[in-house]
Amino acid sequence: MTQFVDIGSLEDIPVQGARLVRTAQGCIAVFRTADDRVFALDDRCPHKGGPLSEGIVHGDRVTCPLHNWVFDMNTGEATGADEGQVGTYATRVEKGRILIDASLIARSNAA
Amino acid sequence: MKKKLVIIGAGMASGRMLEHLFDAAPDLYDVTLFNEEPRGNYNRLMLSPVLSGEKTYEEIVTHDADWYEAHGVTCRFGEPVVRIDREAKLVHTNQGSAEYDALVIATGSAPFIIPVVGKELPGVVTYRDLEDTHAMIDAGVAGKDAVVIGGGLLGLEAAAGMAARGASVTVIHLMGHLMERQLDPAAGYLLKKDLESRGIKVHCEGATKAILGHERAEAVLLEDGTVYPADLVCMAVGIRPETRIAVDAKLEVERGITVDDSMRTTDPSIFALGECVEHRQQLFGLVAPLYDQAKVLAKTLQGEAAEFRPVQTATKLKVTGCDLFSAGDFADGEGREDIVFRDPGRGIYKRLVLEYNRIIGIVMYGDTADGNWFYGLLKDGTDVSEMRDTLIFGPAFQGGGAPDPMAAVAALPPEAEICGCNGICKGQIVQAVQGGAVTLDAVRAQTKASSSCGTCTGLVEQVMQFTLGDDFAASAPSGMCGCTDHSHEDVRRLIKSMGLKSIPAVMQELGWKTPGGCHSCRPALNFYLLAEWPTEYQDDRQSRFVNERNHANIQKDGTYSVVPRMWGGVTTPAELRAIADAADKYDVPMVKVTGGQRIDLLGVRKEDLPHMWADLNEAGLVSGHAYSKGLRTVKTCVGKDFCRFGTQDSTGLGIRLEKLLWGSWTPHKVKLGVSGCPRNCAEATCKDVGVVCVDSGYNISVAGAAGMEVKETEHLASTPSEDEAVQIITAFIQLYREHAKYLDRPYKWVAKVGLDWVIERVVDDLAGRQALVERFELSQSVYRKDPWAEHSTDRERAKWAPMADFTLEAAE
Structure with a gap:
């Protein structure tokens, strides 16, 4: 079963925005949608490495700021004609706090 | 002998439970009912009609004294239970005690009081029970100012109730739209609009800082500095389960009193029910699941097996005239599809969320007649693939057509302006068409609509089509993006x-x-709105492209470049030292002189940005907006003060223009150049606006380009007066801001509308020019400010860093 760890309050992320979680193997972008759902994706577009955390969030999609690749945050898959995928991580929101898959700490320990 | 049943709390859940119990087993228990309120059960859902004066308390009583007597219930109202003795199976009040064989805790919930200064002042009330309701009624709100904190179900009902009693009501809501747990932003917008049309003011994204007042509440102060006068402040930000008595009795309590499926707490003789319980990590606030709990508990108390299984519940707002319906899960999600129907003319919005061909979420506003039908499909998990195409039109309308794309135009009143250049409104076009002008050329000839800049052509055609019906075929419009068929110009x-x-x-x-x-559409809409309503529209940072959101240019490796403004390309040793110091302090990998006569610090990490800005601010440097669709640079030559060929003070004029125009948002970037003589060292004739000084004054030319296209500027005006030159340039920029399509540089826009059309407005029409300048100034009163200063305050800085750092935790 997935273990979760608290990374902060939902209010720390602007609505339709993102914040970063730094791990030993790169940053994770944690997004908040207009309806207060939270997604965690690798902060690196598979195209040219753009920081997805800086993209415009619309619905459950995010558009990479560098070349407008659009990703479905549920699956991490690029949509439309582009092909590629970024890693996604389990998150939960409980009592206004954001919890993320604790194995992200483990993976930095392993590194 | 009958067993003893003690109930703490005479609310709707325990009342319903007793009804079930007495129906099935009237002689099983002797019932003692304690209640903190000095009365029995009434319908709390009907408090808002009591508040608004549509009903009286007597009309909402559900169990009166006769009912309790007929069922042999010992009522101890106004006598709160203060302690449970689980060993002796006794409950204690300050007056006495009572034995129990079975105990039901139904203490409900308490309103959440936000911990702000002034919360204890007289005049600050909550909205939960009849006392609160009477407090608001007794305050005699007619003609007074009332503020409701909280734009959820309860808050809005309180607001509507007080407004109905003649108060001037403002609702302050922390989130971006009202009732965010039940509604999506679109429905929230319609609700806000309806409330505002009833005179209720709504302030979203408002965080309450303090309640001001000496003897009693006088005003509410928000974090953003807004102050609303308030004779009465109603806090309706939420509820929390009332669990104190269970905590004291050492029962298991999480957020609520923990119960199992049979509504039993961790003590086998003690049960809990209603808003005070937590069942499988879930709390309950709506009445339907509470009634289900009541049914289950009545069985449990009879020794029958029963399990509580919460089901999806639907929400309706009990405010007359605001018709909304919400049920299920309406978040976007993987494999989920939306069916959206909007009828702008009638203020209707309907959205169904589908997953695996089943409805899982419903949001409706304006017309909720089909709500229960959809809700039935949702609860039953009906496969809707067969009726998908027409589903949104409801049960009565299977086989209907697509929504009418003309709805927005059809809904416009006759006096709505269609052609801004010539001041032609919809009614005039309709009249011309009805009078026989059935082609675009004829309408143009008769009314002049769309005959000037031409950008309203699409709209004029839509009005014609609306008037003529199928007889008229408009040229196919091309929408802004996949989200709409309306063109930029129409929008x-x-x-x-x-x-x-x-x-x-x-x-x-x-x-x-x-x-x-x-x-694609969000940044454009954000610009159009702030350009049209500079003092009313709140810039939406999350609808901006990264560079404008972060006030720096993102580079290919995710770092940023920082360019301080150098007015007219002029700097000082002190500024250069501050830039050098910043470059050292933040390990800037590259320092480069730009083509716009300033210095670029490349490769800055995001979390360093606000710190670097604060350092640069200290030396008097502000953002150069090198990242914005806005005024970038004003490139100058040294002019007559130093140059032997210089004819005017080109540097001074450049600085003057830059200080006037900086901070303004435009459809695309805007660059200026001012040269002191026709040798044109500032390369002014390939800029968006170029000034070339001559002995007789100033030659202003516009619409140049030196990018993917290279184009010389075209002559706009000549004037002997520097003041007039500044006025003409300002008016040109404002005209561009008001008319150009988002992401059209001035040269593209001028090519569309024609230079003559521009000259008429910013050169020939003096009153028009003056009005443009005034509108620009109004906008600048909001936007002529340094964004770096705003984002480098102590409070803001933390937001630029990662929210968590697991590399540090690993090191620990």
């Missing part, structure tokens, strides 16, 4: 003529096909 014009002042408003009224737009 701009409709924002103005329909008075649309927020992104959700535009999306609703113009029938957007997606719930929240996309990366």
Whole structure:
């Protein structure tokens, strides 16, 4: 079963925005949608490495700021004609706090 | 002998439970009912009609004294239970005690009081029970100012109730739209609009800082500095389960009193029911699941097996005239699809969320007649693939057509302006068409509509089509993006003529096909709105492209470049030292002189940005907006003060223009050049606006380009006066801001509308020019400021860093 760890309050992320979680193997972008759902994706577009955390969030999609690749945050898959995928991580929101898959700490320990 | 049943709390859940119990087993228990309120059970859902004066308390009583007597219930109302003795199976009050064989805790919930200064002042009330309701009624709110904190179900009902009693009501809501747990932004927008039309003011994204007042509440102060006068403040930000007595009795309590499926707590003789319980990590606030709990507990108390299984519940707002319906899960999600229907003319929004061909979420506003039908399909998990195409039209309308794309135009009143250049409104066009002008050319000839800049052609054609019906074939419009069929020009014009002042408003009224737009339309809408309503529209940072959101240019490796403003390309040793110090302090890998006569610090990490800005601010440097669709640089030559060929003070004019224009947002970037003589060292004739000084004054030319296209500027005007030159340039920029399509540089826009059309407005028409300058100044009163200073305060800085760092935790 997935273990979760608290990374902060939902209010720390602007609505339709993102914040970063730094791990030993790169940053994770944690997004908040207009309806207060939270997604965690690798902060690196598979195209040219753009920081997805800086993209415009619309619905459950995010558009990479560098070349407008659009990703479905549920699956991490690029949509439309582009092909590629970024890693996604389990998150939960409980009592206004954001919890993320604790194995992200483990993976930095392993590194 | 009958067993003893003690109940703490005479609310709707325990009342319903007793009804079930007495129906099935009237002689099983002797019942003692304690209640903190000095009365029995009444219908709390009906408090808002009591508040608004539509009903009296007597009309909402559900169990009166006769009922309790007929069922042999010992009522101890106004006598709160203060302690449970689980060993002795006794409950204690301050007056006495009572034995129990079975105990039911039904203490409900308490309103959440936000911990702000002034919360204890007289005049600050909550809205939960009859006492609160009477407090508001007794305050005699007619003609007074009332503020409701909290734009959820309860808060809005309180607001509507007080407004009905003649108060002037403001609702302050922390989130971006009202009732965010039940509604999406589109429906929230319609609700806000309806409330505002009933005179209730709504302030979203408002965080309460303090309640001000000496003897009693006088005003509410928000974090953003707004102050609302308030004779009465009603806090309705939420509820929390009332669990104190269970905590004291050492029962298991999480957020609520923990119960199992049979409503039993961790003590086998003690049960709990209603808003005070937590069942499988879930709390309950709506009445339907509470009634289900009541049914289950009545069986449990009879020794029968029963399990509580919460089901999806639907929400309706009990405010007369605000028709909304919400049920299920309406978040976007993987494999989920939306069916959206908007009828801008009638203020209707319906959205169904489908997953695996089943409805899982419903949001409706304006017309909720089909709500229960959809809700039935949701609860039953009906496969809707067969009726999918016409599903949104409801049960009575299977086989209907697509929504009418003409709805927005059809809904416009006759006096709505269609052609801004010639001041032609919809009614005049309709009249001309009815009078026989059935071609675009004929309408243009008769009314002049769309005969000047031409950008309203699409709208004029839509009005013609609306008037003529199928007899008229408009040229196919090309939409802004996949979210709408309206063109940029149409959207701009409709924002103005329909008075649309927020992104959700535009999306609703113009029938957007997606719930929240996309990366292409959102930045455009944000610009159109701030350009049209500079003092009213709140810039939406999350609808901006990264560079404008972060006030720096993102580089290919995710770092940023920082360019401080150098007015007219002039700097000082002190500024250069501050730049050098910043470059050292933040390990800037590259320092480069730009083509716009300033210095670029490349490769700055995001979390360093606010710190670097604070350092640069200290030396008097501000953002150069090198990242914005706005004024970039004003490039100058040294002019007559130093140059032997210089004819005017080109440097001074450049600085003057830059200080006037900086901070303004424009459809695309704007660069200026001012040269002191026709040798044109500032390369002014390939800029968006170029000034070339001559002995007789100033030659102003516009619409140059030196990018993918290279184009020389075209002559706009000549004037002997520096003041007039500044006026003409300002008017040109404002005209561009008001008319150009988002992401059209001035040369593209001028090519569309024609230079003559521009000259008429900014050169020949002196009153028009003056009005443009005034509108620009109004906008600048909001936007002529340094964004770096705003984002480098102590409070803001933390937001630029990662929210968590697991590399540090690993090191620990």
